[in-house]
Amino acid sequence: MHGPITVHSDHRTLLRDGTPFFWLADTCWSAFTNITDEEWDHYLDRRAEQGFTVLQLNTLTQWDRCGAPRTRHPFATEDGIRYDFTRPDPAYFAHAQAMCRRAVDKGFTLALVVMWCNYVPDTWASHIFPDNVLPEELVEPVVRTVCETFREFNPVWIVSGDTDFKSEAARTRYRQVTELVEQYGPGLPKAYHICGRSADLPDWFADHADFYLYQSGHNRAGQDCTFTLAEQFAARTPRRPVINSEPCYEQMGFSHKEYGRFRRSDTRRALWQSLLAGASAGITYGAHGVWNWQRDNAPAQQLIRHPGEEPVHFGEGFLRALSWDKALTFPGAADYAFARRFWLERAPALPEPCQEILAAYTPQVRAARWGQEIVIYLPVNAPLPLQGDWSGYTAEALDLSGAGTRAPVSLDVQADGTTRLGMHPFYEDALLILRANPRA
Structure with a gap:
């Protein structure tokens, strides 16, 4: 026991x-x-x-x-x-x-x-x-x-x-x-x-x-x-x-x-x-x-x-x-x-909410810093704008519908200084996981 x-x-x-x-x-x-x-x-x-x-x-x-x-x-x-x-x-x-x-x-x-x-x-x-x-x-x-x-x-x-x-x-x-x-x-x-x-x-x-x-x-x-x-x-x-x-x-x-x-x-x-x-x-x-x-x-x-x-x-x-x-x-x-x-x-790292990184505030989308990663829950597949320049990061999407499939997601810096996370290829909701590029 x-x-x-x-x-x-x-x-x-x-x-x-x-x-x-x-x-x-x-x-x-x-x-x-x-x-x-x-x-x-x-x-x-x-x-x-x-x-x-x-x-x-x-x-x-x-x-x-x-x-x-x-x-x-x-x-x-x-x-x-x-x-x-x-x-x-x-x-x-x-x-x-x-x-x-x-x-x-x-x-x-x-x-x-x-x-x-x-x-x-x-x-x-x-x-x-x-x-x-x-x-x-x-x-x-x-x-x-x-x-x-x-x-x-x-x-x-x-x-x-x-x-x-x-x-x-x-x-x-x-x-x-x-x-x-x-x-x-x-x-x-x-x-x-x-x-x-x-x-x-x-x-x-x-x-x-x-x-x-x-x-x-x-x-x-x-x-x-x-x-x-x-x-x-x-x-x-x-x-x-x-x-x-x-x-x-x-x-x-x-x-x-x-x-x-x-x-x-x-x-x-x-x-x-x-x-x-x-x-x-x-x-x-x-x-x-x-x-x-x-x-x-x-x-x-x-x-x-x-x-x-x-x-x-x-x-x-x-x-x-x-x-x-x-x-x-x-x-x-x-x-x-x-x-x-x-x-x-x-563990022992815990997710620390960081909604401030989202350039377009959509409360159903949740973002958190989790150790060395940024983890974003995206309930609906759509491009996601982030505040600032994220070109030093890589992003992948994790399919949450049961298959557990992963796929890379594009990160494109825009003229207004924001960064656009591209659409993932999955039908349902996903986790977007951003990691700092060690070569950046």
């Missing part, structure tokens, strides 16, 4: 067992409730083969998971929805502990959410479904149980899940949870998973975090958050490593049931825009069907009826996912694994 993740003295790099560590996570939020032992072993083998290093899991029930009825529950329940928090199920926590043991034996670091926002008063999720807000007097025993169950695995404690901090009630509760985690799971790194497209992490929580997580999310109109939030968190005080811990998921439908799904090219764009804009400590991948553990014949939602009450829909609300075994084969996972290899080849 690996030791706990620590933070390098540069305040930007994560370390594991003393060496630079790239956070390549997969979101499998509902693992402890929805997955059979055989499925879990298959999942671990597959993600290990692909090079993933971190698993983001929810310690309690993921409120918006697939609505499949065969699930395990951490607390006594009569309807599979509402919990009696005074009656934790020891078998649930023992089984989750056994699942974690198999995961760390495979080399994974676990990033465990302590309390998703639906259990917390006055958050966006508890407004939708208020029946499972954890009573204040039960916060301490629940957090203690979570920490005592999982602390032996050296996890990252993700204190909050998909939360906003807009109300004093929510902030007070998460301050309480943070202090309890520090008491019952000491010496382990902490972070906060906040809601999509938000940089709202109050100063108290920033001071208690070891690194910053943000969520660029699943709203089609909000995809520029991949780089705008990276820039905001990278500039924040205190300085911390930054990770986009929930970009758009491959094959997930757009938020608010807007027609369409995010494809491989969308998830790849989110990846490179995040890394080169300041979220340089790693990246999280998500496959729609894996995070919620969808099965072919299982409903995406459950409809729960109680006498005298309106029916309650419980489950995830996006376009229906393909089954978990199909989602586990989505090709975008390979793009994220490639990014980890690219990062490790250049």
